[in-house]
Amino acid sequence: MTRPLIAVLDYGIGNLSSAQKALVRSGADARLTRDPALARDAAGVVLPGVGAFGACMDALRAAHLEDVVYESVASQRPFMGICVGMQMLFTSSVESPGVAGLDVIHGTVELIEGNVRRPQMQWNELHVENEDPLFAGLPKTPWVYFVHSYSAVPKDSLVVVATCEYGKNLTAVVRQENVVATQFHPEKSAKDGLQLLHNFVSSCS
């Protein structure tokens, strides 16, 4: 099997190389890039993210990658957001009022509430609500690693395919056609995370 080319969008904030390295380990020819031509040629596109919503959106726009996201999503090729890369796909976040998100998925990103420590910085069980090719070969309740203080609330709850319980049920994975996104870090989730990335890589051809 040839290794599908996956563009990992590099807008220069934080640790983005871990996602790229884990995708390579999962069978992809994954490259960190800000080159729109390379993203256009790629079989799949990944938007990683670590840090604050507003800082990431600003950096994404400064790197001229916003249109690359829209183009990739519209092309129907597999697209994956990770952590803040997932949150940026939403309309807005209370973390950074006034900063427009990408609005690929309608909804907001809200502060985690309840009698729990913030950030949620731990492994947690994934509760699969709707079967998805992303979960192929995974145990019934996979364990994955979360680091976040904010959580996405989609307008259409049907896009939520997995949740985790932390204070209350939080959105863990969303799926909207070719777009899939995880609040947790599959690249830091040991073998279950690598299996999930392998499933994404397999969907890219």
Add this chain to the structure above:
Amino acid sequence: MEVARVIPCLDVTNGRVVKGVNFVDLRDAGDPVELAARYDQQGADELVFLDITASSDNRNTMIDVVERTAAEVFIPFTVGGGIRALEDARGILRAGADKVSVNTSAVERPQLINEIAAEFGVQCVVCAVDAKRTADGSGWEVFLHGGRTPTGKNALEWITEAVQRGAGEILLTSMDRDGTREGFDIELTRAVCDSVGVPVIASGGVGTLQHLVDGVVQGHASGVLAASIFHFGEHTIAEAKALMISQGVVIRPV
């Protein structure tokens, strides 16, 4: 639900893992990347690398360790030791670490915490605090340089300030217990865990697996850190987690 974490700590100098007893008699415990990969396979939840030499000419050695680890190990890891400026944090995070831990440099210049949090987010900033009970027993004082240098700072006050400045996690070491194998300072651990809203990792004094359970159940720690009981094959991560689960601790099973 809150889920506890078991975190092996690797003390690294010149690219090798060492573990000393009371900071002397450093025994060579191997290649950090190999050990990290083994802990990942065994079911460790996270790893901490502490660069204990941290001289400036050693920085590139550590960057290399971080890069090689990030390519082989797919669990989160923190790097501490010698993070004196924003630029040091940037180098370590770019190389593939998930978090940086600051200690002495943050006490000397607390603004460093704000700077790293502003650029990389609070989840990247761990504030490591070495605390020692005061002579009159009324509280705990922050010490620097492996417990040698008193600061006059009250540990609980400093931790509260660090969190306000943007520390997303506290790595709390009892200098009274470190190296003794007598267990965590439970009173200290609980005092800190109950007074801050961010996760707290307990460290210093683990000699048995029961100590790990006690850190979570009695100390209320979010995670428990240990070194020697894992490095020399006394116990595996699986044994640690089995005991924790048997005593009701919620943790990722191996």
